[in-house]
Amino acid sequence: MDPPASASATESEEVDRQWWKEATAYEIYPRSFYDSTGNGVGDLPGIYEKLDYLDDLGVDLLWLTPVYDSPLADFGYDIRDYRSILPEYGTMDDWERVRDGLHDRDIRLVMDLVVNHTSDEHTWFQQSRREVDPYTDYYIWREGESGDPPNNWESLFGGSAWTYDEVRGEYYLHLFDEKQPDLDWRNPAVREDVYEMMRWWLDRDVDGFRMDVVNLLSKTEGFPDGDAGSVVTGSEHFINGPRMHEYLREMDERVLSNYDDIVTVGEMPGVSVDGAREYVSDGPLDMVFHFEHMRLDAGEGDAWDFRDWELSDLKETFTRWQTGLAEDGWNALYLNNHDQPRMVSRFGDEEYRVTSAKLLGTLLHTLRGTPFVYQGEEIGMTNVPFESAGQFADVETLRYVERMLERDDVEGFADISEAVRYGSRDNARTPMQWSDEPNGGFTTGEPWLAVNPNYPEVNVEDARADPNSVWHYYRRLADLREEHDVLVYGRYDLVAPEHPQIYSYLRSLGDERALVVLNFFGDEPRFDLPESIEYGEADLLLANYDVERPAPPDAFDLRPYEARVYRLD
Incomplete structure (x- = not known):
């Protein structure tokens, strides 16, 4: 056997101790976590009811995906009001109860910071489309005739990244859904409004931010056409753009550096190890969510073209990130989240569901970095056997199905069903399976998204009653990191x-x-x-x-x- 391949520099016994390095993190997708009212939608009071569950699991840090007021075009990542709670989820008082309950249990709270874009229903956009100062230039507008976009950039959800607005008579840029217009970060007033909003939340004792697609804030000046051969046309002009470090340094100086003991995690599609090191070594970010291991099963076609992944590629990718950030940086470790399919179905084996779930959990908890557990991962939840296009709710999935069904070579859903079942974000968004009661104990009503039909066998109640379950194994993994500094x-x-x-x-x-x-x-x-x-x-x-x-x-x-x-x- 070959000798070990090691990090390029020897680490000292003196370690830079940080609470977030030693933490076990847990992500909650509120809409699917627990419904306290019976309306079929998870909510903040439901999260409050389950705080002891998180504590029992050994959670130290909770990442709460958006609960802000939103029309839900992208289920919360299209924000209408940054300082209000979506009524379906509860009230600000409910949020404060969750925050206080977490802190009473020594669990920190991280909120999602979504500032590349807003909802088109946000007052900033509504004023901007009418050219009302000071909001006229809060978004990226370009002249052009309807039907002739300013350039060939594509949305990450498919189709053109430009939509013509009849009110203003111009195109606006949206790297995601057309109801998610991109803010123009070149405008100092935009940045100051964002910083003021961040201070507003930090003053309410949140413990940091997970920053959504934060490396998309800067776009190439002049908005030139992109390389049509790339997976997403134009991405070289809006991923890790020319002013990214400037914007993040300013954010740090104006906001982050003024608050003690907070943590920042940047979601960064397309970032390399070297790029991540620049963001986290001396930069304002503590960790980065990269996507390299999420692309190991990507084919040569579009984002929905999948192939079998190779263990050699997985080892090479993790090793490169482990050694690349060994001295200057820290890894944020994950194998699934609200945007990715279930890890057991992707990297494990449903035939060996319990065993492979434990194996993957071992990987996440014993690499160098902070493990992020996604709700349901701790019981080995799996992908869903979707049977028709009508069962999906995710905007990205629905846009893909719509585009494909318009093609002459696609006769129906059956022709694309394998890719959609494998890759849809809805695999991760089906409700949490709490028991073998109807709807998995998630709700007494009709769930907003159907529960995975395997809930009678895969649920929290049964897992907690079985000492050999995935749940108890995850609890031991959390203890193991607390007991052995070497694993941290x-x-x-x-x-x-x-x-x-x-x-x-x-x-x-x-x-x-x-x-x-x-x-x-x-x-x-x-x-x-x-x-x-x-x-x-x-x-x-x-x-x-x-x-x-x-x-x-x-x-x-x-x-x-x-x-x-x-x-x-």
């Missing part, structure tokens, strides 16, 4: 990089070392510890199978989707 701050070294079925790595901090061995397939490969790794004694810290002979870990056969974590002296 330790150096990362890839072990046996050429093995086709096993992903293994060594974490080292001073005299403490941890060996992680993961079998990503349904076969039973043999693991051989390289001779270059010496140790005296070994203790098995965690495994997703019963292990009769837990030590030494020199060589052993792994069962399907087996995961083991050893401590080496």
Whole structure:
């Protein structure tokens, strides 16, 4: 076996301790978490009822996706009023109860900051389309005749990124849905209004922000045509644009640096390791959500063209990010969220649902970085067997289905069903499965999106009653990170990089070392510890199978989707 591939620089035993590095984070998509009223929509009082659940799971940090007032074209990521709560979700008093309840349990609260765009129903846009000062230039407007967009840029949801507005008689830019017009960050008044809104929330004791598509704020001056050969035409002109660092430095100076002990996580599609390092080393961001591992199953066509992913690519990608941010930066670790399919169906195996869910959870909790758990991940929720186009609610999915059904070579939904079932964001947005009661115990009414039909077998109540469930395994993973600094701050070294079925790595901090061995397939490969790794004694810290002979870990056969974590002296 090959010797380990290691980080380029040796890490000191002195570690830069930060609460957010040691935290286990959890993401809630409020609409699908828990409905307290029976109207079929999750809400803030429902979240409040489940705070003890989060505490029992070992959550330290909660990322709450948008609960702001919104017409819900993109289910909250089209904000109509940044300082109001959507009535369907509750009131500001309800939000304050959730915040206080979290803080009483020593759980921090991070809010979603969505400032690349607003809703077209936001008062800023309504005034801007009528050219009412000072809002005339709050958005990106360009002259042009209806039917002749200013350039060839595409929306990330498909179709042109420009929509003609009859009121103003000009085109406006929207990198997402047409009801999500992009703010013009070149305008200092726009930036100051955003900063004032951020201060408003920070003064209400939020503990930081997850910043939605934050590296899309700056666009190339002149708005030139984009490369038609790219996956999204024009993306080279609006991803990591020329003034991005300027805007974030200003945001830090004007807002973030004035608040102690907060955390910032930037969602950055298209960012590289080197680019991320620039944002998080001396920049205002603490962590970055990148998408490289989310593109491992991407084909050569559009965003809905998928292929089988390779373990070698997964190992290479994670290793590059682990070593690339080893000295200057920190990883935000995830395998699913509200925008991605369920990780068991994507990176695991539904036939080995429990075992592969535990394996993937082991990966997330033992790499160097902060693990972000998405609601339902802790019970091994899976993708949904959607049967028709009418079952989807996600705007991105519906736009894709609409475009494809207009093509001559697509006769019906059956022709695209495999890609849609695999990649739709609705896979992650079906309601949380709390019990085997109707609708998974999510609501007593009609759910806004149908519950996954496997809820009688996959639900929180059953998982908590079973000591061998995914839920209890996740609880042990959270404890493991609290008990062993090496799993938080330790150096990362890839072990046996050429093995086709096993992903293994060594974490080292001073005299403490941890060996992680993961079998990503349904076969039973043999693991051989390289001779270059010496140790005296070994203790098995965690495994997703019963292990009769837990030590030494020199060589052993792994069962399907087996995961083991050893401590080496």
